[in-house]
């Protein structure tokens with residue numbers, strides 16, 4: 001963030017960044033299908049989810065036409081305050097009944113599933129840090145588009161609109177250990193070759209692997 005602040009603007013938490021790429025993120029991408037598969041499989045046993053890094057409800061908009069969500073299903077987006085403000089205001093206008101927003105994950109309450117789609121690249125802590133802010137650990141974790149590498153974790157900057165946003169390429173073993181230490185077992189993993197990235201200014205670091213996961217507690 002210190003390096004980003006030397007540029008025009010730093011991080012995601014700005015009103016003017018909320019609309020950037022909104023329509024694109026509301027589409028169903030090819031790498032969303034494993035997430036849809038596991039969501040469909042779990043719907044019979046869950047009554048809601050917390051969509052961490054869920055932006056203005058982009059994946060809710062992409063997925064809900066494809067999922068048999070009943071009216072009582074709670075889809076709670078947790079995101080940064082500026083994004084939550086924009087998301088809430090739009091959802092009120094559109095009258096989206098299932099969708100609500102929080103800017104503190106603890107306010108989502110107990111949830112059986114945490115969805116983190118495109119979250120881990122931007123989250124400024126290990127996943128365990130975020131989970132520790134919840135009243136209880138979700139039984140299920142679905143993570144998508146996690147940027148991983150075999151070497152040390154690297155943080156670079158991504159340009160989003162006028163802002164520079166810290167982007168984490170995590171050491172794979174540390175990322176997996178952090179989740180395993182909480183008692184989660186990996187049920188599924190998929191690779192997303194088209195979202196592998198190299199850092200233009202530091203090609204010596206090689207390319208990240210983008211991966212998705214389904215973990216279950218116990």
Ligand SMILES: C[S@@+](CC[C@H](N)C(=O)[O-])C[C@H]1O[C@@H](n2cnc3c(N)ncnc32)[C@H](O)[C@@H]1O
Pocket residue numbers: 012013025052053054055056058059078079080083116117118119122123124
């Ligand atoms: C690329 S968007 C992902 C949007 C959507 N979930 C998807 O998969 O397309 C990343 C989101 O993570 C959010 N984010 C970044 N840091 C965060 C944090 N510390 N806590 C919660 N959300 C965060 C950003 O505000 C942004 O909405």
